[in-house]
Amino acid sequence: MNAKTSYATLTLSDVEELVPVLHSEEVFAFIGGMPTRNDFTLGLRRAIDGPGAKSVGEHWINYAVRLNETGELIGRVEATVHDNLAEVAFLFNPAVWGCGYATEGLYWLHGHLRDHYSISTVWATTHPKNARSGALLRKVGYVQTETQRLPMLYTYDEGDLVFQRSLV
Numbered sequence: 001m002n003a004k005t006s007y008a009t010l011t012l013s014d015v016e017e018l019v020p021v022l023h024s025e026e027v028f029a030f031i032g033g034m035p036t037r038n039d040f041t042l043g044l045r046r047a048i049d050g051p052g053a054k055s056v057g058e059h060w061i062n063y064a065v066r067l068n069e070t071g072e073l074i075g076r077v078e079a080t081v082h083d084n085l086a087e088v089a090f091l092f093n094p095a096v097w098g099c100g101y102a103t104e105g106l107y108w109l110h111g112h113l114r115d116h117y118s119i120s121t122v123w124a125t126t127h128p129k130n131a132r133s134g135a136l137l138r139k140v141g142y143v144q145t146e147t148q149r150l151p152m153l154y155t156y157d158e159g160d161l162v163f164q165r166s167l168v
């Protein structure tokens with residue numbers, strides 16, 4: 001199947017362009033609530049800055065997702081690599097939800113992690129009411145995991161559903 005989307009490292013020049021794409025109640029409904037515009041852009045700038053030299057072995061991977069046909073910025077995918085695993089996340093413009101772009105984005109991210117990092121498992125956490133996110137994860141092969149004995153996950157909040165998938 002031909003790819004409909006392309007991926008480039010998120011840069012400061014993408015930040016303002018992402019405001020109308022992702023700064024909305026719908027996008028943030030299950031991921032901490034709507035931030036102010038200032039906090040939204042600050043969060044992106046921090047993500048782009050990365051973890052800093054002290055966090056040895058930790059990598060913050062942030063990619064902008066664009067439509068091949070038009071170049072339109074439609075969302076972003078991210079992964080945090082630490083402790084021999086990666087935690088993934090994905091945010092797309094509600095105007096394009098249900099078109100399969102997040103599915104494509106997650107498969108692309110898996111390939112990128114496989115090619116560049118020696119990790120064997122990817123993890124994702126999601127609010128139990130975030131049905132779209134849960135359905136997406138199951139569709140691309142993630143399996144819901146018991147939360148009693150989790151590795152240390154930066155994105156886990158009490159009550160979250162936790163998913164994992166092998167990369168090998």
Ligand SMILES: CC(C)(COP(=O)(O)OP(=O)(O)OC[C@H]1O[C@@H](n2cnc3c(N)ncnc32)[C@H](O)[C@@H]1OP(=O)(O)O)[C@@H](O)C(=O)NCCC(=O)NCCS
Pocket residue numbers: 026027028030031088089090091092093096097098099100101102103104125126130131132133135136139
């Ligand atoms: C989660 C999110 C990325 C999914 O994006 P999307 O564009 O809908 O994803 P896709 O089109 O690839 O659909 C993936 C699957 O979701 C499921 N889905 C689609 N619409 C759905 C709906 N209304 N309700 C429940 N599941 C739905 C389907 O299983 C679909 O696969 P299918 O169309 O082949 O059946 C998007 O809703 C989003 O950006 N949400 C806000 C940010 C967020 O909460 N991110 C998750 C945590 S970081």
